[in-house]
Amino acid sequence: MTTHPQPLKLPETLREDARAWVRKLHSGAATQWEAQAFRRWRDASPAHQAAFIEARQQWRVLQPALNSLVRSDAEAASLHRETLRAPEASRRAFLGAAGAAAVAGVAGVAVYSPLGLWPAANEWNADWRTVAGEQRAIALSDQIGVTLNTRTSVRRLTSDGQTVGLELLNGEAAIEMLASARDFSVVAGAGRSIAESARFEISRLEGRVCVTCLAGRVRIEHPAGDRLLLARQQAVYRDHSISGIATVDPKVASAWRRGELVFKQVPLSAVLDEINRYRPGRVVLMVDSLREKTVTATFRLDRLDLALLQMQRSFGLNARSLPAGVLVLS
Incomplete structure (x- = not known):
């Protein structure tokens, strides 16, 4: 009988680090030194290698959906254009990025952190x-x-x-x-x-x-x-x-410490931005006419899926789930 090894249980912090490395290796700004630092990180343990493989696979699956979103969502397209207008990286950074991309074993370069799914470089x-x-x-x-x-x-x-x-x-x-x-x-x-x-x-x-x-x-x-x-x-x-x-009102300002989110006449877009901070992935609102509609509600942090369902019904929205926790409301 053939036995299969149990998959490694990866700490969420290790997954976050792996996603940060994938983001960096696709950014076009990785230096040769950073490529070497990545190799050391990846080779530190089997868990590090598994976390990187998982993050790389998520990136590959997510990219087509994100490319589609850039074509159909004005906010995402604007962010994409702003990033394209950023100054060119130096030759050294370019060469380092090329080496880093080879290390990662991926093709193509992403121009921005997709929907904020990866930690920013200054947080490393x-x-x-x-x-x-x-x-x-x-x-x-x-x-x-x-x-x-x-x-x-x-x-x-x-x-x-x-x-x-x-x-x-x-x-x-x-x-x-x-x-x-x-x-x-x-x-x-x-x-x-x-x-x-x-x-x-x-x-x-x-x-x-x-x-x-x-x-x-x-x-x-x-x-x-x-x-x-x-x-x-x-x-x-x-x-x-x-x-x-x-x-x-301190009860509203400190609601997160009680496990709640409290909104009083807050635009729907701002409510979703706040919810996005607490759940993996990202909720994207595609209906511009609803962005300024106000919400007055109290949501529990451990029941955010229920909160999203309530808003879907209240505003007549349809939900479509994409990989990596992306939820598109239209």
Whole structure:
């Protein structure tokens, strides 16, 4: 009787790393050094090799569907065109990418991360990272605790060997400090948030940084101006601008920590963007006329498929599933 080896159980973090490598090897910007680093990563263990093979197969299956989406979806097509207008890579990078593509054993070059399914390159050197749907608590000291939300990457900031803050590379984090804790800073994009015995949340998504103070004081330092937040206050900034201070409902802002998503008159497109952060793959809305339709609802994070079904019925949408967790609503 022939026996077959059991497939390896791969950690989701290893799968994410494999997808990141596939993305890099297809990006057209991989250097020769990165190709060598990839070989070392791939050869580290049978699990690494299996994760890479799986990610490569997913890419091959997904590409035809994504090419079709670029032809039919204006948002995806716009992103594709913007990437094509990016500056040419240097000759060295081109040669490195060619070598990397040969290592990967794939043909063709993808010009962008398909629908955000792979981690961005700047997240590879994070000290902590969560995958879709994961939340993780970290004790930085006996006085400071951090909770990472889904798809979040952070890097430790140190001084004289001591952790003095974090850099939020992507995603969302909640920070809780005891009254006796020293000031703690979080760098995100162009700004720095300095907390004084505070509880606060900070998110960095697609170039937009949102800082919410739940208790204590948080000072935002930004090239466009500083802001001092007190409890129940929030400010938003991008690279070259910062908003005024707004009052927020902490129950809505912190709903994710209770396992919920709360929406009050939020456009459907924004609701789907938020849901996309918590589930593997991506939900794509193809009906432009529905993007600004508002949604008021509370969804459980462990029942997002039910939430999508409710919205399909409410807005009369049809759903089509594609590989790698892509769901097209039309």
